[in-house]
Structure formats: C-alpha cells, structure tokens
Amino acid sequence: MCYLTSGKHMLFYTSFLVVMALMVITAPVALMFGFGGALAARSHVTPLRWLGKGYTGMVRGVPDIIFFLFVPVAMDQGLEYLRNLYKCPPSDAPIWANNEFNVCAAAKLPLSTSPQVWHEAYGFALAVIAFSIVFGAFAANVLYGAMNAVPRAQLETAEAYGMSPKQVRRRILIPQMWTYALPGLSNLWMILIKATPLLFLLGVEDIVYWARELGSTKSAIYDYPHPDWRVWYFLVLLFYYLGMTRISEIYLGRLSARLSRGQATMAGEAMRKAGA
Amino acid sequence: MSCYDIIADYGLRSLGIGERILPRSDFTLCHQFTLIGSGLIWNLYFGLLALALGFFMATSLALAKAASNPLLRKPAEWFIFVFRGSPLFIQFFLAYEALVLLPKAGIEVFGITIQTAWTTKAWAGALFVLFLNTSAYAAEIFYGALRSVPKGDLEAADAYGFTGWKKFRKVVWPTMLRLAWPAYTNEAIFLFHATTLVYFSGFPAFQQRGDALYYAKFFADKTFNPFIPYPIAAFYFVCLTLVLITIFGVINRRLNRHLPGASRPKLKVRPQLIR
Numbered sequence: 360m361c362y363l364t365s366g367k368h369m370l371f372y373t374s375f376l377v378v379m380a381l382m383v384i385t386a387p388v389a390l391m392f393g394f395g396g397a398l399a400a401r402s403h404v405t406p407l408r409w410l411g412k413g414y415t416g417m418v419r420g421v422p423d424i425i426f427f428l429f430v431p432v433a434m435d436q437g438l439e440y441l442r443n444l445y446k447c448p449p450s451d452a453p454i455w456a457n458n459e460f461n462v463c464a465a466a467k468l469p470l471s472t473s474p475q476v477w478h479e480a481y482g483f484a485l486a487v488i489a490f491s492i493v494f495g496a497f498a499a500n501v502l503y504g505a506m507n508a509v510p511r512a513q514l515e516t517a518e519a520y521g522m523s524p525k526q527v528r529r530r531i532l533i534p535q536m537w538t539y540a541l542p543g544l545s546n547l548w549m550i551l552i553k554a555t556p557l558l559f560l561l562g563v564e565d566i567v568y569w570a571r572e573l574g575s576t577k578s579a580i581y582d583y584p585h586p587d588w589r590v591w592y593f594l595v596l597l598f599y600y601l602g603m604t605r606i607s608e609i610y611l612g613r614l615s616a617r618l619s620r621g622q623a624t625m626a627g628e629a630m631r632k633a634g635a
Numbered sequence: 636m637s638c639y640d641i642i643a644d645y646g647l648r649s650l651g652i653g654e655r656i657l658p659r660s661d662f663t664l665c666h667q668f669t670l671i672g673s674g675l676i677w678n679l680y681f682g683l684l685a686l687a688l689g690f691f692m693a694t695s696l697a698l699a700k701a702a703s704n705p706l707l708r709k710p711a712e713w714f715i716f717v718f719r720g721s722p723l724f725i726q727f728f729l730a731y732e733a734l735v736l737l738p739k740a741g742i743e744v745f746g747i748t749i750q751t752a753w754t755t756k757a758w759a760g761a762l763f764v765l766f767l768n769t770s771a772y773a774a775e776i777f778y779g780a781l782r783s784v785p786k787g788d789l790e791a792a793d794a795y796g797f798t799g800w801k802k803f804r805k806v807v808w809p810t811m812l813r814l815a816w817p818a819y820t821n822e823a824i825f826l827f828h829a830t831t832l833v834y835f836s837g838f839p840a841f842q843q844r845g846d847a848l849y850y851a852k853f854f855a856d857k858t859f860n861p862f863i864p865y866p867i868a869a870f871y872f873v874c875l876t877l878v879l880i881t882i883f884g885v886i887n888r889r890l891n892r893h894l895p896g897a898s899r900p901k902l903k904v905r906p907q908l909i910r
Contacts, residue, residue: 420873422828424835428852429865436861553722560835567728574732590732597721597729604720 371569375599377483378555378565385490385551390544392495397502415503418496427557430489431482439467479564486561494551501543506532508539538618545611552603556596570596638665649673649844657843657853664863667854671867674847675875680758681830681846685765686823692766693773694808700778711774718771723764723829727836730764731755757838765833769826776822780815781807813890820883824876847871 362368399411418426439462447463469477509532517531559567574589620630644654646669658666699711718726737751754760784807792806812819831848834840840849847868854864 419824420876421869422831422848422872424828424831424848425851425865425869425872428848428855429861432855432861436859556722556724559724567724570728587732587736590729590736593725593729593732596725597717600721600725601717 367569367573370564371566371573374564374566374569377563378558381483381487381490381555381558382551384487385494386548388487388491389494389498389547389551392491393498393500393502396495396499397506400499400503401506411499411503414496415499418493418500423493423554424557424560426493427489427560430492431485431561434485434488482561482563486558486563489561490551490554494547494554497547497550498544501540501547502536504543505536505540509535538615541611541615541618545607545615548607548611549604552607553600556600566596566599638663638669641665642669645669646673647676649676649846649850651842651844655842662854662858667851667864667867670850670854671847671864672871674845674850675871677757677833677844677846678827678830678875681762681765681833682823682827684762685769685830686826688766689769689773689826692770693777696770696774697777697781697811700774701781715771715774715778718768719775723768724832724836726764726768727761727832727838730760731837734760755838756841757833761833761836761838765826765830768829769822772822772826773819776815776818777811779818780811783814784810809890816883816887816890820880820887823883824879827875827879828872 396411396414399407400415402408402411443462469481513531513535514527517527522530556565556567558565570592571589574592575587616630641663642665645658645666647653648657648670650673657670696711696715699707700715702708702711734751734754737754742749742751754763788806788810789802792802797805831846834845834849843853845853851864851868855861858864
C-alpha cells in the first residue's frame with residue numbers, strides 16, 4: 360500500500376487534477392469561441408460571415424488530432440517569430456533554414472533560463488488554446504444550429520415590440536437558444552472528456568504519461584519492483600473515464616429537464632401536462 | 636531527382652515497398668505529398684475494414700440491445716457503454732498493453748499452438764480495437780433507429796403475414812438503415828479520422844511504415860515547420876471526407892428511393908461523434 364503513495368504516484372494523482380483543470384478551463388473558453396463563431400456566421404457583414412462559416416466548417420473534414428498537433432507548434436513558432444522581430448538584433452538569416460527554426464535566445468518562449476514550472480505551464484497553456492480552438496469550432500456548429508432553431512415568430516414578436524437587433528439577440532434569441540443547444544453541448548462535453556488523453560500527444564505530463572511511466576518495469580532512472588503493470592494502470596484510466604462520462608450523463612440529464620421547463624418544445628409540453 | 640522518381644520510390648513506402656530509407660534532407664513538396672499520401676493507404680485500410688466488419692457486428696448488437704431477453708440485452712448494453720464511454724486513445728493503449736502480455740511462444744489450445752506475436756502489430760491489434768469501437772458507436776445509432784421504426788410499417792408486415800427473418804429482412808432492417816443512415820455517415824467520417832490515432836497510441840510503426848499523420852509528424856519534426864505537412868494531411872482528409880459523403884449520399888438515395896421527393900431526408904453532415 361505504501362508503494363501506491365510514493366512520490367511518483369502522488370504526481371500521478373495530481374495529473375488527474377491537471378486533466379480536470381484542462382476540462383474546466385477549456386469548456387468556457389471553447390464556449391466563448393463558439394459564441395463568436397456562431398454570431399459571426401449569422402452576421403450580415405459578408406467577410407465576417409465567411410470567417411464564421413470557415414471556422415465552423417474546418418472541423419468537418421479534418422481529423423481533430425491534426426489540429427492538436429498543429430496548433431501548439433504553430434502558436435509557439437508564431438509567438439517566437441513576433442518576439443524575434445523586435446527583441447533580436449536584425450539579421451539576414453532566414454527563420455526556417457537548414458531544417459531548423461532559428462530565432463535568437465532572447466526570443467525563445469519561455470526563456471531557456473526560466474524555471475521548469477514555466478515550461479510546463481507554457482505547454483499546458485498551448486494545449487488549452489489548441490483544445491479551445493477545436494472545441495470552439497464544434498460549439499460554434501451547435502450554437503449556430505440552436506440559434507436557427509429558435510422559432511422565427513418569437514424574434515418577429517420582439518421586433519414588433521420595437522426592440523433593436525441587439526436587444527432581440529440579448530433578450531430573446533440567446534435565452535431561448537439554450538434548450539436547443541443543450542443536447543449538442545452535452546454531447547460536446549462528453550467528447551471533451553474523451554479527448555483529454557490526447558494531452559499526452561502535446562507533451563503534457565498527464566495521466567497517460569504517468570500510467571505508461573509507472574506501469575512499465577523500469578523508468579528512465581531506475582527499475583520498478585514489479586513486472587509490466589501498464590495494463591492495470593490503463594484499466595484504472597478506463598474506469599476513471601467511464602465514471603466521468605456516467606456522472607456527466609446523469610447531471611446533464613437533470614440540467615436538460617431544468618432547461619425544458621416552460622419551453623415551447625415537446626419536452627416542455629410534456630412537463631406542463633405532467634404538472635397540471 | 637524528379638517528382639516521378641520520388642513517387643516511384645516512396646509511393647508505396649508505407650507498405651514497405653520501394654526505397655527503405657526515408658529522406659533525410661532536401662524535403663521537397665513532392666516528398667511530402669508522396670509520403671503522406673502513401674500513409675493514407677493505412678488510414679483507408681483501417682477505416683474500410685473496421686467499417687465493413689463493424690457494420691454486421693453493430694446490427695447484431697443493436698438487435699441484442701433491443702431484445703427483451705436480459706441475457707442478450709445486458710451484455711450488449713455493457714459493451715456499448717464501455718466502448719462509447721471511454722476514449723479510443725485509452726482503448727488502444729489498454730489493448731496494446733494487454734496483447735503484449737500474451738505469452739510470446741504462443742498459446743496451446745488442444746495441442747495446436749496459436750501464435751500471438753502478430754496481435755501486437757498495428758494491422759491486427761489496432762484494427763480489432765477500431766472494429767469493436769465503431770461497432771459500439773454504430774450499434775447505438777442503429778438501436779435508436781430501430782426504436783423509431785414506424786409502428787405502421789410493422790403492422791403492414793404483419794398484415795402481409797411476414798414473420799421472423801422475412802419481416803426483419805424486408806421491413807425492419809431497410810427502415811432501420813434508412814433512418815440511421817445520416818448519423819451512420821457521420822460515424823463513418825469520424826471513424827476515418829480516428830484511424831490517425833493508431834500510430835500515436837502504443838502501436839509501433841514497424842520499419843517506419845505509418846499512416847498519413849505519422850509521416851506528417853515525421854516531416855514536421857524534421858523540418859521544424861508545421862505549416863506544410865499538416866495542411867497536406869488535412870487536404871488529403873478533406874478529400875477523403877468528400878469521397879465518403881458522395882458514396883454514402885448515393886446509398887442514402889437508394890435507401891430512400893421509394894419515398895416521394897420532398898420527404899426524402901438529405902444527408903446533413905454534422906460533427907457529433909468523435910472519440
């Protein structure tokens with residue numbers, strides 16, 4: 360039993376918190392991205408609409424893993440390139456040459472002199488951004504559909520009352536949209552839970568990393584006192600994820616019941632009849 | 636070296652045919668297009684086989700889940716819950732680590748030695764996981780469709796005196812497929828996207844024979860420039876998705892051919908399922 364509370368195992372347990380932190384941070388940020396995307400896709404300004412449609416369309420044909428691999432590296436290089444422009448002494452050497460990405464030491468992010476914590480935090484932040492962009496596009500799809508599902512009559516009534524487009528959006532469209540968006544959004548939450556092990560691909564020391572590390576017979580530094588236990592560690596992860604999705608399912612079911620109350624939908628009508 | 640030579644050398648590299656050593660320097664666009672395209676063969680292999688085998692498994696699972704006998708229903712429910720409730724990535728890892736633990740010399744069953752080494756190879760192990768995974772997802776779709784087969788259709792079948800297999804084959808199954816098809820198209824698209832996970836999840840790429848994303852990452856790592864290989868891989872997958880939508884659209888039209896024009900459901904591809 361003492362073995363399971365060793366320092367490495369404590370890191371393993373804290374990595375569960377890292378995964379949860381990722382979900383808790385990503386969900387609202389992705390929702391914001393999604394809101395922006397959906398509103399842009401509905402915009403009357405043509406370039407903005409194209410931007411919104413392009414953003415929502417991008418996840419349809421391309422595997423999300425490509426984005427997870429691409430976005431962090433691209434962000435990192437983009438930032439370092441910008442810093443290179445005003446922090447480095449001007450030089451004629453091209454940035455991408457000899458199969459290397461050449462920026463001076465002062466432009467590196469994070470600086471090579473900064474402590475290890477910052478390197479890890481930076482990696483985690485890049486992961487959050489990658490997840491937010493991908494899931495923002497999914498959320499934009501869902502919200503766009505939900506906004507279109509709000510009965511047209513509701514919006515027309517609001518216009519007849521003399522509300523401005525902004526007021527219609529804020530007072531009528533967005534409050535009513537949620538009940539239509541919830542099935543899609545809860546689906547997204549499930550997908551987000553199941554996408555978190557991909558953190559491992561981004562080089563974050565998450566639960567998959569530790570499960571591989573602790574389960575194998577020897578680590579980089581010393582031998583563990585047990586045979587190959589990786590299969591058991593991954594079994595634990597499997598049960599962890601099953602539990603997470605099950606709990607989410609139960610809570611989202613309750614939330615959907617709460618949101619259907621008083622809505623002009625089939626579920627809302629059924630609740631009204633049951634209550635009466 | 637012309638682009639034609641490069642295609643001749645690396646076009647089938649992912650299968651181990653042609654030049655053995657991957658390019659080390661002077662990566663041209665042609666190199667990247669050829670190798671990543673060559674990797675796409677594996678994505679197609681995994682996707683097509685898992686989809687084809689999974690289709691039958693999914694139909695059986697959906698029927699089992701809809702059965703009234705708990706001996707059939709419960710295992711199907713659990714199977715679907717486990718594979719839909721956990722990440723595919725973890726399933727790959729778990730399967731790989733479990734297969735590695737099988738005795739190396741093979742298992743003796745009734746005096747016959749069954750080799751086990753091949754199960755840890757990606758072409759078998761990963762295909763098996765993908766097959767089970769897509770079966771579970773498709774089974775849930777088929778189960779939902781099975782429950783929404785119109786009552787009138789079943790009554791009509793009864794009126795014709797259809798029972799058992801004939802009723803299923805002539806009425807229930809076609810209607811189920813028709814109702815499930817749009818969602819199943821989605822599932823097929825995301826199954827092909829999920830095949831890119833194989834070589835990032837424990838299964839080693841034997842002699843650097845990997846899939847499209849494996850080679851894309853190879854180039855990105857070598858050139859430190861992600862802006863060329865990943866968009867190429869993305870381009871291939873967009874093409875693949877468009878081909879899939881076309882094929883499934885044709886089948887969808889055929890499944891709905893008896894309906895009057897206006898009530899034919901159009902295929903609408905919405906990203907609702909990834910693993």
